[in-house]
Amino acid sequence: MALFDLPREQLHRYRSASAEPEDFDAFWSATLTEARQHDLDARFEPVDTGLVTVRVYDATFAGFGGHPVKGWLTLPAAAAEPVPLVVEFVGYGGGRGLPHEHLLWASTGRAHFVMDTRGQGSGWGGGGGTPDPVGAAPAYPGFMTRGIDAPENYYYRRVFTDAVRAVEAARTHPLIDASRTAVIGESQGGGISLAVGGLVPDVLAVAPDVPFLCDFPRAVTLTDSAPYREIGLFLRTHRGRTEEALRTLSYFDGVHFAARGRAPALFSTALEDQTCPPSTVFAAFNAWAHEEKSIEVYDFNGHEGGGPYQAAAKLRWLRLLM
Numbered sequence: 001m002a003l004f005d006l007p008r009e010q011l012h013r014y015r016s017a018s019a020e021p022e023d024f025d026a027f028w029s030a031t032l033t034e035a036r037q038h039d040l041d042a043r044f045e046p047v048d049t050g051l052v053t054v055r056v057y058d059a060t061f062a063g064f065g066g067h068p069v070k071g072w073l074t075l076p077a078a079a080a081e082p083v084p085l086v087v088e089f090v091g092y093g094g095g096r097g098l099p100h101e102h103l104l105w106a107s108t109g110r111a112h113f114v115m116d117t118r119g120q121g122s123g124w125g126g127g128g129g130t131p132d133p134v135g136a137a138p139a140y141p142g143f144m145t146r147g148i149d150a151p152e153n154y155y156y157r158r159v160f161t162d163a164v165r166a167v168e169a170a171r172t173h174p175l176i177d178a179s180r181t182a183v184i185g186e187s188q189g190g191g192i193s194l195a196v197g198g199l200v201p202d203v204l205a206v207a208p209d210v211p212f213l214c215d216f217p218r219a220v221t222l223t224d225s226a227p228y229r230e231i232g233l234f235l236r237t238h239r240g241r242t243e244e245a246l247r248t249l250s251y252f253d254g255v256h257f258a259a260r261g262r263a264p265a266l267f268s269t270a271l272e273d274q275t276c277p278p279s280t281v282f283a284a285f286n287a288w289a290h291e292e293k294s295i296e297v298y299d300f301n302g303h304e305g306g307g308p309y310q311a312a313a314k315l316r317w318l319r320l321l322m
Contacts, residue, residue: 002272003271003272004272004274004277005222005271005277005278005279006278006279008271008297011278011279011282012282012286013286014279014282014283014286015283015286015287016214016215016217016218016253016255016280016283016284016287017217017218018215018216018217018218018250018253018255018256018283019250020250020253020256020259021151021247021250021251024250024251024256027151027251028199028251031157031161032161032164032199035063035064035065035066035161035164035165038062038065038066039062039066040061040062040165040168040169040172041060041061041062042059042060042061042168042169042170042172042173043059043060043061044057044058044059044073044173045057045058045059045060046058047099049099049100051099051100051103052077053076053077053103053106053107054074054075054076054077054103054106054107055074055075055076055077055079056072056073056074056075056099057072057073057074057075057173058070058072059071059072059073059113059169059170061165061166061168061169062165063118063158063161063162063165063166064118064134064157064158064159064161064162064165065133065134065158067118067131067132067133067134067158068130069115069116069118069130069162069165069166070096070115070116070128070129070130071096071113071114071115071116071166071169071170072096072097072099072102072112072113072114073111073112073113073170073173074099074102074103074105074106074111074112074113074114075106075111075112075175076106076107076109076110076111079109079111079175080175081175082174082175082176082177083109083110083111083175083176083177084109084110084111084177084180084181084182084322085110085111085112085113085170085171085176085177085178085180085181085182086105086110086111086112086113086181086182086183086184086318087113087114087115087166087167087170087181087182087183087184087196088102088105088112088113088114088115088183088184088185088189089114089115089117089163089166089183089184089185089188089189089190089192089193089196090114090115090116090117090120090125090185090186090188090189091124091185091186091187091188091189091212092120092123092143092187092188092212092227093120093121093122093123093124094117094120094121094123094124094125094128095116095117095120095121095122095125095126095127095128095129095130096114096115096116096121096126096128096129096130097114097125097126097127097128098126098127101125101126102114104311108315108318110322111170111173111175111176113166113169113170115162115163115166116128116129116130117130117159117162117188117192118130118131118132118158118159118162119131119132119143119155120143132155132158134147134158136153136155137149137153138238139234140230140231140233140234140237141230142226142227142230143155143156143227143230144227144228144230144231144234145230145231145234145245147248148231148234148244148245148248148249149244149248150248151247151248151251151252154248154249154251154252156195156213156252157251157252159192160192160195160196160199160252163192163193163195163196164195164196164199164200167181167183167196167200167203179202179204180204180322181202181203181204182203182204182205182206182207182318182321182322183196183197183200183203183205183206183207184206184207184208184209184314185207185208185209185211186209186210186305187209187210187211187212187275187276187303188212188213188227189208189209190208190209190210190211190212190276191208191211191212191213191214191254192213193206193207193208193211194206194208194211194213194214194254194257194258194261194284195213195252195254195257197257197258197260197261197262197263197265198256198257198258198259198260198261199257199260201262202262203262203263204263204264204321204322205263205264205265205266205317205318205321205322206261206263206264206265206266207265207266207267207314207317207318208254208265208267208268208284209267209268209305209306209310210268210269210270210273210275210276210281210303210305211254211267211276211281211284212227212275212276213252213253213254214253214254214255214258214276214280214281214283214284215253215254215255215279215280215283215284216231216246216249216250216252216253217246218277218279218280218283219276219277219280220232222277222279222280223274223275223277225274225275226275227275228275231245231249254283254284255283255284255287256287257284258284258285258287258288258289259287259288259289260289261288261289261290261293262289262290263290264290264292264293264321265285265288265290265292265293265294266293266294266295266296266313266314266317267281267284267285267288267293267294267295267296268281268295268296268297268298268305268306268310268313269281269282269285269295269296269297269298269305270297270298270299270301270302270303270304270305270306271297271298271299271300271301272299272300272301272302273301273302273303273305274302274303275302275303276303278297281295282295296310296313298310
């Protein structure tokens with residue numbers, strides 16, 4: 001599809017109409033306090049992958065509810081002193097995959113931790129293996145409406161909590177310099193990185209690419225592409241519940257986490273992206289609180305965004321920070 005969203009000059013001025021809940025900070029403070037009552041129980045088991053330039057560990061830690069969450073920790077093979085850390089979150093439907101899918105960041109001399117997303121990992125890539133043991137009210141197939149009846153029940157409360165705990169877990173490894181931590185991700189992973197950037201005050205850098213989970217009021221009415229469309233299809237059946245659903249979603253909107261961003265940020269968006277429309281990405285970018293921020297815009301791309309060009313941009317950017 002050609003350009004369908006706001007003109008570029010308007011994108012740079014666009015602000016979301018998403019209403020921030022008055023108890024947003026209290027909700028997340030209570031959620032994380034509850035999660036931290038469980039022992040983090042971070043474990044790193046060496047894996048023989050046949051790779052010689054990196055060391056790979058099968059990681060497990062206690063996420064939301066103390067539930068075990070998986071990940072891969074990859075370190076440069078020659079690392080003898082603590083190295084900077086890149087924590088990555090993956091796109092919708094994907095899982096942590098296989099170790100050889102994640103070689104870029106360890107190749108730069110950094111540690112790389114990729115979190116498995118609970119309940120996902122069956123849509124693409126090398127798969128995942130972290131279940132979501134929490135039940136939910138009636139929902140449209142997918143993850144976007146699981147527990148949408150209340151913020152306390154919503155699926156992404158568990159995922160975002162897992163993500164904060166993933167950073168905490170990765171930082172416990174003796175070969176990681178916790179003071180130099182970046183969080184990154186594409187699409188859903190970008191949305192999760194925004195949440196972590198707003199919830200973990202001492203990350204050094206945040207890089208969300210074509211981030212999902214932003215500006216819900218606009219997203220669910222602008223695009224009919226999945227996964228946002230799951231919400232519309234749920235509301236098509238459950239008539240009269242729009243206000244309730246948007247209230248729940250407001251606790252998980254990347255725009256509100258962006259307003260709490262305390263680190264430099266590098267965003268990216270694509271002007272033909274119908275999955276995560278550019279105005280929804282700019283809504284989070286324009287709300288990002290730290291003054292050091294930039295956004296890469298890809299004029300003729302869809303949800304693939306900048307692809308390898310954006311990876312190169314992140315390599316250059318992070319070299320200046322850590």
